[in-house]
Structures are given as structure tokens and as C-alpha cells.
Amino acid sequence: MSEQQLPSWADPSVSPAALDPQGLSRRQLMRRAGLFGAAFAAGSLATPAAAQTPLLGGEDPRLAYLVGDHHVHTVYSHDAKYRFDQLAQAGAQYGLDWMVFNEHSNFGHAKYGAQLEHEEILKARAANPRQLIFQGLEWYIPGAEHCTVFAAPGPHEVDVLTQFELAYDGKLLGYAAGGPTHPDTPRNEAHAVKAIQWLAEQRRSGYVDDVLVLANHPLRLGIDSPHEMRNWRDAAPEIMIGVEGAPGAQGGGIPGWRGPTSIRGEYENKPSENSWPGYPADAYVTYGGFDWMTATVGGLWDAMLAEGKLFTITTNSDVHRVVFDTWKNGDWLPGQNFDNTGRLPDPVNTTEPQPGGDFWPGQFSRTHVGVNRYGYRAVMAGLRAGRVWLDHGHLLDGLEVRLKRDSDGGRGVTLGGRLRVRPGEKLTLSVTVTSASRANPHGILPELAHVDVIRGAVRGPAADRDEWRAPDTKVVHTTDVSGREGTYTLRIPLVAGDESFYVRLRGSDGNRNGAGYLGASVDPHGPIPHEPGNGDPWVDTWFYSNPVFVNVEGA
Secondary structure (H helix, E strand, O other): OOOOOOOHHHOOOOOHHHOOHHHHHHHHHHHHHOOOHHHHOEOOOOOOHHHHOOOOOOEOOOOEEEEEEEEEOOOOOOOOOOOHHHHHHHHHHOOOOEEEEEEEOOHHHHHHHHHHHHHHHHHHHHHOOOOEEEEEEEEEOOOOOEEEEEEOOOOOHHHHHHHHHHHHOHHHHOOOOOOOOOOOOHHHHHHHHHHHHHHHHHHHHOOOOOEEEEEEOOOOOOOOOHHHHHHHHHHOOOOEEEEEEEOOOHHHHOOOOOOOOOOHHHOOOOOOOOOOOOOOHHHHOOEOOEOHHHHOOOOHHHHHHOOOOOOEEEEOOOEOOEOOOOEEOOOOOOOOOHHHHOOOOOOEEOOOOOOOOEOOOOOOEEEEEEEOOEOHHHHHHHHHHOOEEEEEOOOEEEEEEEEEEOOOOOOEEOOOOEEEEOOOOEEEEEEEEEEOOOOOOOOOOOOOOEEEEEEEEOOOOOOOOOOOOOOOOEEEEEEEOOOOOOEEEEEEEEEOOOOOEEEEEEEEOOOOOEOOOOOOOOOOOEOOOOOOOOOOHHHOOEEEEOOEEEEEOOO
8 A cells, every 4th residue: 555645734735725715724723733744644543641541631632633434335336326436536526534435245245346346445545645545344234234344454454354244244144134034133133243243353363453333324224223232332342333323315305306205314214023112203214314313312322322331423425326416327248247246337427317315425424533643543543532523514614622620731531532520520611613614515605503512421331221211411501603603612611510421512503403302301402303305404404523421530
């Protein structure tokens, strides 16, 4: 692999005149973090000495945020359409620093497609060393939905994915949902846990430098039960790190496009015999484009965080077929099919819009990962540490979060971090927002309307592993930021009680708000579902952040 180069906005040799407003904004954020130029040079992610021995006041590093998408499909997936180079170019066009090509599992993929795509990835890495391109797999979890699995570049990055696919993929083994028997059997669930543990062993043994797993569109079918998600996380929390907080296919709700029943994220299903019976019918739609699991304050994501264990959220394109695009699948040559080629024929451009509900990578959904070096392992380390926030519609240019004790001058901790405090201590949550500096790809200059602080008690492991409620989590503070521009910092006072807790952030453009799923006393102005067929994603955009944990001594 060629030597990695800094992205243009981080490279001092690239003049400011060569950058667009977004690039200039990101450069300013880097300068403020003290990470510009040589301080952000390519290399392995060094662990600060302070992070090795946690201090009472916290000393998390200063971070720059890289924008990415971990759910991208090409002709190497049996149900997608675009060439690899088309997607890579689109990602670069929309400002992505990193991308994961996670093709669907299939015997043709395992035998032919994975290696063919790898050859394309190697060429792309050499041709554009400013972009981080990962190879991955969309794993059919035995007895459940899908996951993104991806490895750090190295001599075994394809081998580990192929071995995993053949040994643990639910579709290839006949262990997936939709079969003649209910998928939630001890055999299937145990095999999913073994799969994650096997990946952890490949990392421990050094066969691959790193590998991560993220569950995709968890409530689309309702077959990812709460106990399964907890079991995956606990099998190897350094490997199974989180879940799509918002699915791809956000263009599915554009009025008049896919039909009168279309929903953002293509969450258009109802409970089936394979669904976990404890989910309400309202769980099968998106709320402000986000999965019910994430969007419900006091819901399943909060119930998992209330155990005091990090579980990261992301968002992405899940791109298969882009809205209003004019490309269609090409025709097979005689005797060819996916099983004996591992890829679809190249697409053919037409003059007519083709069916689709997706956006290009980075066009609408963005996952921001905090790093202090530029490189593949740095992105994976940032994801694992939970230094993540996400937005739709390019709502923000930047978000920086610090939680500090008022009694000392420590740097404090940021997203995914843990601050140790004493009972009754006063704290300050500093939220630095950098407003959107340019119109988004839809021609709208996004404007943030409010920032919400959500707080939840940490009570330890759930007694019931299928519990999806966190009754002590609610919105505790809202700041109206309408009309504010540029970069500004909100300083929100908090007080530690006698028990540990966490805080997380959320905000929106303010266009569609209502009482949260568990009531206005919990969430007075949260995201709400749109009417079927009338869910223009560009006029209902949100950002979410990962939590910051506060460990109270003696709790």
C-alpha cells in the first residue's frame, strides 16, 4: 500500500484558495485543536500517556474529525448497481475521508468477488492516498439482521473476511431469518457470539491489525432482539462496538418518488413471525430519519448505555440505487451469473431516472470520527473509543464536546470518555458548535435550531437482558441556538449526584418536532415519524453524539 497522505484540508502545502468553504472550516477546526500539518501526519495512533492512567479530571486528547461511511455497496453485491470507481469518486466529491465497501455475503462473493474487489481497492489506495478505503463484508448475522465487518489494511484483510464469511454467515449456513423456523434458536444465537469471538481472536493473535463490527438497520425487521445485541456486545466489546443509529436509504421518503407508503430508511415493514415480540408496532418506522432504538429518549440505546457500557452509533448511505439516478444494471453475458463471477455486469447509463431510495456516500449521511493522527488504524481506534458524532443533511461543520470538573484545570473528557468525580461535584459541559459554512448538496444552507442534553443514570448490568427501557433517562437541558452563526460554545452546568450517569447530545433544524415516544415529560420536542410517502429528508435533519460517562466515586 502506498504511503498515506493528508487530506487537502489538513495539508499545509494546499493553499486556502484551493479549498471550498467546508474545507476551510475543517482547517480552522484543526488549527484550534493544535493538530494542523505535521502534528496530524500519517502514522499509527499513539496513545497519550495520560490516557494510560486515567486522571480524576480527565485528559482526553485534542481531536480532528474525519468524515466517513461504513456501509457502501458496489457491483460486488448481488443487489446493487454501481462500479467501485463510481462510489469512490462520489465519496471524494462529497467530502468523505474514509469509506468501507461492505458487500453482501454470497458464495460468488466469497469465491470470486472479494478478491476482485480487493484488487480494485489496492489500485484506488495507490491512486488517491488522501482517501482511506477499507474492505469489509455485510454479514448476515445468524438468527438476526446484518452487520458491517471490516479489517485494517494488511496481508490478511481479504483472507480474514472470506474465512469469516464461509464459517459464520447466517445466509450461507441457512441460519438467517426468514427460514421455515424461527431464527432465534440457541444454536443460531450461539453461532453469532462465536463469530464475534473468532474475530477477536484474529486481532489478538496478530493475524490482522484490527477488525470491527457494527450492526446495521437494527429495527428494520425487528429481528435483532435486545438480548442478542447485548450478547454480541459482551462477546467482545472491543470488536462489536455499536449499531447504525440511523439507517441508509434516507431518500426513500421523498414525496412522490417511491410511492405513498414509502418511509425514510425503507423502514416499511411490520412485525413478522421472525420478529422479537417485545417491540411495539411503532418501532418499525424511523423518527427524524433515525432508528427507533436511537431516537427514543429512554429507549433501547439508552437502556444499553445505562449499564455503563459504551455502544457507538453511526449513520451511512447503505447505497445500492441512488434517487433520480439514470444508471441501470447491465445485462449478463450468456452463461454468467453472480455465483460464477462474483460481480454484476457494469451498469449502463440511460436518459430516464431509475428506481432507488439511496443517496451517494457523504451526500446526506455523515459519521464523524475523532482522531489525533491520520490513517486507517486511527479511524478504527476513534470508532472503538466512541469519539463519534453524526449528522444528516450536512447540518453542522463541526462539534466539539468536553466535560470537565469545575474544581480543576484538567482538559476533561470528550465523546466516549469517562470522567471520574466525587458525589456533589459541579461540572461544566462545553459544547462547541461550528455552523454550516455552505449550502448542502440539496442547495440548502442548514441552520441548527436547538441543542439538547440527554442525561441517564448508570445502574449496571440489566437484570432482564431484553429490557428496552431506561426510565431514568430524559432531556435535561435545551438551548435555542436559532440564528447563531460561525463557531460558538455553549457551557452547560451539571452536578454529580450520588450515582454514576452519562450525557449525550442531540439537535435538529427544528422543522419537525414533537413529544418523544415515551412522552413529553421525558422528551418534549424530539423527532417524530413522517407521514408515509411524505418524508423529505432534507427538511428534517438531526445530529446525535455518543455519550460521555461520569463515574461517581463510591457509586
